[in-house]
Amino acid sequence: KIDNSGHEVRRFPDSLLFGTATASYQVEGAWNEDGKSENIWDRLTHTQPCLVKNCDTGDIADNSYYNYRRDVEMMRELGLDFYRFSLSWSRVLPTSFPDQINEAGVNYYNNLINEMLKYNIQPMITLYHWDLPQKLQELGGWANPHIVDWFSDYSRVMFELFGDRVKYWFTINEPREVCYQGYAGQSMAPAYNISGMAEYLCAKNLLVAHAKVYHMYNEEYRPTQGGLVGIVLSASWFEPENEGDEEAAEELRQFEWGSFAHPIFSESGDFPPVMKEKIAAKSAAQGFLRSRLPEFTSEEIDLIKGSSDFFGLNHYTTNLVYRNDTVNGMYSSVSYYDDIEVGFYQSTEWPETGATWLKMVPWGFYKLLTKIREDYNNPPVFITENGCASREGLDDDTRVTYYKSYLDVMLDAIEDGSDVRVYTAWSLMDNFEWLEGYYDRFGLYEVDYESSERTRTPRKSAFLYKEILRTRTLDMHFEPDATLPMTI
Numbered sequence: 001k002i003d004n005s006g007h008e009v010r011r012f013p014d015s016l017l018f019g020t021a022t023a024s025y026q027v028e029g030a031w032n033e034d035g036k037s038e039n040i041w042d043r044l045t046h047t048q049p050c051l052v053k054n055c056d057t058g059d060i061a062d063n064s065y066y067n068y069r070r071d072v073e074m075m076r077e078l079g080l081d082f083y084r085f086s087l088s089w090s091r092v093l094p095t096s097f098p099d100q101i102n103e104a105g106v107n108y109y110n111n112l113i114n115e116m117l118k119y120n121i122q123p124m125i126t127l128y129h130w131d132l133p134q135k136l137q138e139l140g141g142w143a144n145p146h147i148v149d150w151f152s153d154y155s156r157v158m159f160e161l162f163g164d165r166v167k168y169w170f171t172i173n174e175p176r177e178v179c180y181q182g183y184a185g186q187s188m189a190p191a192y193n194i195s196g197m198a199e200y201l202c203a204k205n206l207l208v209a210h211a212k213v214y215h216m217y218n219e220e221y222r223p224t225q226g227g228l229v230g231i232v233l234s235a236s237w238f239e240p241e242n243e244g245d246e247e248a249a250e251e252l253r254q255f256e257w258g259s260f261a262h263p264i265f266s267e268s269g270d271f272p273p274v275m276k277e278k279i280a281a282k283s284a285a286q287g288f289l290r291s292r293l294p295e296f297t298s299e300e301i302d303l304i305k306g307s308s309d310f311f312g313l314n315h316y317t318t319n320l321v322y323r324n325d326t327v328n329g330m331y332s333s334v335s336y337y338d339d340i341e342v343g344f345y346q347s348t349e350w351p352e353t354g355a356t357w358l359k360m361v362p363w364g365f366y367k368l369l370t371k372i373r374e375d376y377n378n379p380p381v382f383i384t385e386n387g388c389a390s391r392e393g394l395d396d397d398t399r400v401t402y403y404k405s406y407l408d409v410m411l412d413a414i415e416d417g418s419d420v421r422v423y424t425a426w427s428l429m430d431n432f433e434w435l436e437g438y439y440d441r442f443g444l445y446e447v448d449y450e451s452s453e454r455t456r457t458p459r460k461s462a463f464l465y466k467e468i469l470r471t472r473t474l475d476m477h478f479e480p481d482a483t484l485p486m487t488i
């Protein structure tokens with residue numbers, strides 16, 4: 001289709017929903033107010049402060065606990081169909097358990113939900129976006145199999161409280177980051193750093209917990225509440241560095257996201273075969289009496305298989321992969337990367353954005369969507385996060401180019417038959433970017449951290465997104481202007 005000025009303009013499917021996302025610890029602030037208890041990010045930022053850039057904390061963040069009306073106003077300015085946010089477990093259940101429900105915390109989420117619904121903006125809720133109550137961490141967190149019950153009980157209370165109005169639920173955001181960064185590594189709370197061991201326990205327990213909650217919703221709440229529930233996986237695209245590296249690239253894909261996608265979305269279920277084989281062989285050679293990758297029972301395999309109404313996908317960037325069986329020069333050491341035996345990096349030729357790990361590689365997004373369609377029998381895909389970082393300032397031309405080019409290839413994948421139903425820009429506004437503090441900015445709106453109001457101002461990309469949502473088309477030549485007034 002050609003517009004008046006002769007440009008190619010592509011139309012999005014009428015049924016595609018557009019929104020933006022945030023997460024509780026990244027935006028809410030009010031870390032110890034109105035009865036909220038401590039979570040693992042409160043603990044990490046307060047006891048190891050300078051692990052985070054500039055020693056930043058989420059104590060105040062965007063102060064959304066008090067600014068929710070402005071947040072909804074921004075959603076209206078953009079013309080969003082939905083807004084994805086997460087619940088702070090320790091805000092609603094300060095003891096971690098359902099014996100005490102914190103009314104003030106519940107009121108906050110009710111106010112936010114009701115304000116959105118007033119303007120026909122659908123709430124999409126993530127139950128767990130990384131801020132585990134500290135008490136549960138001290139009991140082992142996701143490495144303790146009892147988390148299956150803890151997470152089920154918490155989720156049940158949330159379905160009871162909000163499920164009359166909320167029709168889209170995400171159980172867990174990015175198991176890969178939860179387990180591989182938080183338990184194997186130390187770039188996420190709780191920073192256990194027990195690689196080759198803790199992440200696999202975490203993965204197993206997390207998948208069972210997710211599946212239990214899926215079935216609980218499916219059997220007990222769906223009949224009356226009628227919503228959808230699924231998981232959100234992070235997946236980078238992994239491209240072989242050379243032709244001979246396809247096997248290495250595929251193995252990395254299976255470890256990085258197949259570990260969570262295969263048990264849920266494949267026909268056979270269970271962890272990916274290559275992951276089971278590699279870890280079992282490594283474990284035996286290292287003198288372990290059993291594989292460091294725990295096994296599922298056949299009941300658990302069946303429970304997990306098919307336990308998501310859609311493939312929730314967070315995608316940001318692409319890496320090149322090569323075979324490396326002397327990872328870090330420490331072949332005999334027990335670790336996740338030693339189990340995989342690959343190395344990866346980003347090409348210096350790819351355009352940079354404001355985050356060191358995030359280069360702009362739209363064709364990787366296309367390849368990933370194609371692979372999901374082919375490997376998992378074309379599931380409905382919800383893009384639950386996509387976006388890039390910038391620094392301060394309203395002229396975020398790189399982000400404008402990023403969104404145009406990633407949406408363009410998403411349309412290519414849809415034309416090929418990918419069943420993409422939801423697209424979510426990360427993020428509505430700048431927020432606490434975990435170990436990067438407030439340095440990496442992902443917002444369509446800039447947040448002024450010098451102002452006590454945490455003033456929000458639309459960037460160029462906000463005007464682009466608004467135009468895309470208004471017209472439901474993608475015009476590669478549209479040039480947004482951030483000096484215009486933003487209207488509703």
Ligand code: GBH
Binds near residue numbers: 023177187314316426
């Ligand atoms: C998402 O994670 C999160 O869901 C969201 O909360 C976050 O704000 C958003 O992305 C933006 O980061 O190469 O060692 O520096 C994305 C997961 C985070 C995985 C950064 C790769 C880089 C690790 N990615 N991480 S490193």
